[in-house]
Amino acid sequence: MPLRAVVYTSERSEGVTGEQAFRLAADAERFNRLAGVTGVLLSDGQRFLQYFEGPEDGVSAVYARVQAS
Structure with a gap:
């Protein structure tokens, strides 16, 4: 199963x-x-730095939630 990864920074x-x-x-x-x-x-x-990885659909769901916040 291919994995996808995302890393991003944000501020409180x-x-x-x-x-x-x-x-x-x-x-x-x-x-x-x-x-x-x-x-x-x-x-x-x-400040925050987050890295996350997993299956394409899971990472997409998490990243969509991050973007919405």
């Missing part, structure tokens, strides 16, 4: 608390797992 929106960001990351982790996607999320509290 003004007004989003650390606790809110943590809950968003936990929700994304559950979604990614269901989509069969694995990866890593790095953060310094304000």
Whole structure:
């Protein structure tokens, strides 16, 4: 099965608390797992770098969710 991978950077929106960001990351982790996607999320509290990989359909679903957020 071919894999697809995505890497991107982003910043926490003004007004989003650390606790809110943590809950968003936990929700994304559950979604990614269901989509069969694995990866890593790095953060310094304000900026994020995420790498994720998996089957084409799972990565497409996760990336669409990222773009919508």
